[in-house]
Amino acid sequence: MHLKASLFSIAVSAVAAAWNVPPEYGLMPSSDGRFLRDINGQPFFWQADTAWLLFHRLNYTEAETYLSDRASKGFNMVLAVGFTQIGITSPNRNGDLPFVGKDVQQPNEPYWAYIDSIIELAWNKGIRICMVPAWGQYVHDSANNPSVLTTSTAPTFGHFIGQRYPYLPKTLVADTNPWWENKTAVKADYAAGGVPPTYEVVDWSPVYDALAMAIVAGEQDAIGSGTAWSPLLTIHPTNQWFNGGPLAFASAFLGDRSWLTLDSCQSGHTDFPPNPPIPWWNARRGWESIEQMYAAGAQQGARARPVLDNEAHYENRYDNGNSVNPWWNASDVRTGSWQAVFSGAAGLTYGADAVMQFVIPGLYAPDGSGPGDDWLADLVLPGSGQMQWVGKAIMDREDATYFRRVPAQDIITGDAGADDKRVTAMRDSAGSWIMVYTPTGKPFTIDTATLVSCNGTQANWFNPLDGTYRTFDFVCAGSNSVIMFTPPVEDGHIDWTLVLEVKS
Numbered sequence: 346m347h348l349k350a351s352l353f354s355i356a357v358s359a360v361a362a363a364w365n366v367p368p369e370y371g372l373m374p375s376s377d378g379r380f381l382r383d384i385n386g387q388p389f390f391w392q393a394d395t396a397w398l399l400f401h402r403l404n405y406t407e408a409e410t411y412l413s414d415r416a417s418k419g420f421n422m423v424l425a426v427g428f429t430q431i432g433i434t435s436p437n438r439n440g441d442l443p444f445v446g447k448d449v450q451q452p453n454e455p456y457w458a459y460i461d462s463i464i465e466l467a468w469n470k471g472i473r474i475c476m477v478p479a480w481g482q483y484v485h486d487s488a489n490n491p492s493v494l495t496t497s498t499a500p501t502f503g504h505f506i507g508q509r510y511p512y513l514p515k516t517l518v519a520d521t522n523p524w525w526e527n528k529t530a531v532k533a534d535y536a537a538g539g540v541p542p543t544y545e546v547v548d549w550s551p552v553y554d555a556l557a558m559a560i561v562a563g564e565q566d567a568i569g570s571g572t573a574w575s576p577l578l579t580i581h582p583t584n585q586w587f588n589g590g591p592l593a594f595a596s597a598f599l600g601d602r603s604w605l606t607l608d609s610c611q612s613g614h615t616d617f618p619p620n621p622p623i624p625w626w627n628a629r630r631g632w633e634s635i636e637q638m639y640a641a642g643a644q645q646g647a648r649a650r651p652v653l654d655n656e657a658h659y660e661n662r663y664d665n666g667n668s669v670n671p672w673w674n675a676s677d678v679r680t681g682s683w684q685a686v687f688s689g690a691a692g693l694t695y696g697a698d699a700v701m702q703f704v705i706p707g708l709y710a711p712d713g714s715g716p717g718d719d720w721l722a723d724l725v726l727p728g729s730g731q732m733q734w735v736g737k738a739i740m741d742r743e744d745a746t747y748f749r750r751v752p753a754q755d756i757i758t759g760d761a762g763a764d765d766k767r768v769t770a771m772r773d774s775a776g777s778w779i780m781v782y783t784p785t786g787k788p789f790t791i792d793t794a795t796l797v798s799c800n801g802t803q804a805n806w807f808n809p810l811d812g813t814y815r816t817f818d819f820v821c822a823g824s825n826s827v828i829m830f831t832p833p834v835e836d837g838h839i840d841w842t843l844v845l846e847v848k849s
């Protein structure tokens with residue numbers, strides 16, 4: 346039966362046999378657990394773009410256009426979904442469904458063979474895919490009704506994903522949390538006012554565990570049991586809608602799991618509490634979640650994991666996805682990314698609103714969350730070209746310092762500012778450099794005492810719009826290491842990154 350089905354699909358679709366993912370694809374945490382490296386031990390700065398429906402809505406030519414653009418802007422990671430949020434009965438651009446007979450235990454070969462071809466295409470352009478095997482709605486819906494991924498079906502599906510896509514980083518079941526109350530009821534009761542009732546909490550983590558453990562086992566089967574390998578694996582949480590539960594961090598839900606090798610959050614697209622007094626993430630304060638996850642990993646007995654914001658405000662998405670509000674612009678997403686990385690993130694996640702959903706005029710209508718109505722127009726938004734300078738500023742320092750960087754908010758003397766006005770500092774823990782990002786253009790003061798030597802320190806302003814340096818005279822102020830810096834004034838932006846580096 347299986348043999349017949351696959352011979353048939355090869356015959357009709359002429360799709361190449363599944364591409365074998367090479368071991369060089371694999372990424373892993375650095376030795377202290379905080380950052381990422383490749384199999385040769387080289388630094389890997391996660392610069393991700395969001396392309397949820399890449400495998401579903403783009404044909405091969407368009408995927409080539411998309412990936413070439415992202416590669417030219419330094420993106421080395423693309424987030425894309427296997428079994429998408431569009432639905433189990435929705436075919437991809439080629440007309441293929443993800444499964445045979447709506448059974449998640451029976452993958453439809455042509456659908457996944459097409460995914461293979463896009464993963465290979467991306468790899469040939471220097472881009473890895475961070476695979477979301479399935480959207481969260483296939484575990485449970487908003488009102489907590491179960492769906493097709495269960496503790497009995499997830500093992501087969503997970504094993505398929507792991508065996509077919511070893512080495513790919515993966516984030517499980519996007520946009521939901523393992524700890525959930527009936528959100529439909531919570532929102533309705535909140536709107537009605539009064540004292541809310543106590544809601545039943547459903548713990549969906551057994552499905553997450555079943556899926557994750559099957560992926561790990563599937564990868565092991567693909568690679569061979571003699572090779573030690575743990576995939577980069579996390580979850581893609583959503584805002585915490587409910588009182589009393591863990592904060593919406595992967596580690597807060599599942600920190601004791603050995604399969605959880607990356608910590609992540611979603612700071613999202615909203616800058617006001619959607620449902621007070623419930624805990625919420627502020628899109629202007631993505632650095633806060635990063636800081637909290639980073640701190641949690643430093644606690645005694647905890648495991649330090651690389652931390653990432655898996656979904657920060659998308660460029661050209663309305664605040665709260667609502668057209669009564671302005672949309673997030675290049676300056677917003679740029680500031681969020683710099684602040685997150687300097688707060689300890691292992692990289693950044695960018696997204697453009699019409700790109701993540703691949704709006705194609707006449708074919709796929711926009712979801713209304715932003716002003717963009719054509720993915721090709723949103724593909725060239727200015728923010729997408731500015732993300733690469735965050736990684737460059739770090740990679741321009743000596744390789745050895747890549748894994749030594751630490752958040753350094755404590756070197757800022759006086760008020761650092763709040764939210765997306767906050768000045769954020771990072772430094773080499775061995776003292777060879779300090780970097781400070783300011784979103785405001787205003788003078789700020791730092792204590793430079795952590796630099797190993799004042800002598801030979803080179804000072805630059807790094808332009809977050811184009812990655813160029815402006816050297817300026819840096820005068821060591823004798824025994825006083827507390828120094829005020831005033832950013833240059835330039836048209837088009839007010840944000841700058843100060844780079845102080847001791848040249849030996």
Ligand SMILES: *[C@@H]1O[C@H](CO)[C@@H](O)[C@H](O)[C@H]1NC(C)=O
Nearest residue numbers: 403404405406407408438705
């Ligand atoms: C993809 O779609 C575009 C636009 O409709 C078309 O020009 C192109 O030929 C298609 N490519 C493939 C491989 O189907």
Ligand SMILES: *[C@@H]1O[C@H](CO)[C@@H](O)[C@H](O)[C@H]1NC(C)=O
Nearest residue numbers: 488489490527528529530533
């Ligand atoms: C969730 O809440 C809604 C609204 O109160 C209710 O109609 C529905 O039955 C609830 N669902 C479950 C699974 O409890």
Ligand SMILES: *[C@@H]1O[C@H](CO)[C@@H](O)[C@H](O)[C@H]1NC(C)=O
Nearest residue numbers: 671672673674675676677837
């Ligand atoms: C971007 O949006 C922010 C508010 O989030 C606003 O202050 C700023 O002026 C906007 N920048 C541009 C270039 O439109």
Ligand SMILES: *[C@@H]1O[C@H](CO)[C@@H](O)[C@H](O)[C@H]1NC(C)=O
Nearest residue numbers: 797798799800801802821823
């Ligand atoms: C700094 O450099 C100058 C000249 O190169 C030298 O005279 C001085 O001793 C150095 N100071 C320190 C603290 O290393």
